[in-house]
Amino acid sequence: MIKLTRTDSGNPDFAMLVGLLDADLAQRDGSEHAFYHQFNKIDRIKHAIVAYENNKPVGCEAMKEYASEIMEIKRMYALPESRGRGIATQVLAELESWAVELLYKRCLLETGKKQPEAIALYEKNGYTRTENYGQYIGIENSVCFEKKLAL
Numbered sequence: 001m002i003k004l005t006r007t008d009s010g011n012p013d014f015a016m017l018v019g020l021l022d023a024d025l026a027q028r029d030g031s032e033h034a035f036y037h038q039f040n041k042i043d044r045i046k047h048a049i050v051a052y053e054n055n056k057p058v059g060c061e062a063m064k065e066y067a068s069e070i071m072e073i074k075r076m077y078a079l080p081e082s083r084g085r086g087i088a089t090q091v092l093a094e095l096e097s098w099a100v101e102l103l104y105k106r107c108l109l110e111t112g113k114k115q116p117e118a119i120a121l122y123e124k125n126g127y128t129r130t131e132n133y134g135q136y137i138g139i140e141n142s143v144c145f146e147k148k149l150a151l
Contacts, residue, residue, distance in 0.1 A: 132144045
C-alpha cells in the first residue's frame with residue numbers, strides 16, 4: 001500500500017528523491033542540464049508530496065505558486081523499480097487536491113521531450129499541451145502542459 005505524505009523541501013526523503021531525479025535528468029539532458037537545473041532549486045518548496053511503500057520513499061512531486069491562481073508542478077520522480085504501478089498518478093492527484101484546497105484554479109508544468117514517460121503521465125491525467133511559458137519560451141526541448149482544476 002502506498003502512503004502519501006504532504007511535506008516541504010525540508011523533508012530528507014524528498015531531498016534524496018530529488019537528488020536521484022537530478023542525476024537522471026543530467027544524463028537525459030546532457031549539455032542542456034545546467035539551463036534547466038537553475039529553475040529547479042528546492043530550498044523554498046512549501047508543498048511537496050512523498051510517496052512511501054513499506055516505509056520506503058518511492059516517489060515525489062512538488063508545486064509552487066506561479067501566479068495568484070496558478071500552481072506550477074515541479075520535481076516529479078519515481079524510483080525506477082516503482083514505475084508502472086500508478087504511484088506517480090496517485091502523487092499527482094494528491095498534489096492537485098492540495099492545490100484545490102489552497103484555492104488554486106490551474107496547474108502548469110514543464111517537462112522535456114527526452115522524458116516521454118512524463119509526457120504520457122501528464123496526458124493520461126488530463127493535462128493538455130500549452131504554449132511554453134516563462135523561462136521555457138523558445139526552448140526547443142521543453143514541453144509545457146496545463147490543467148484546470150475542479151474546485
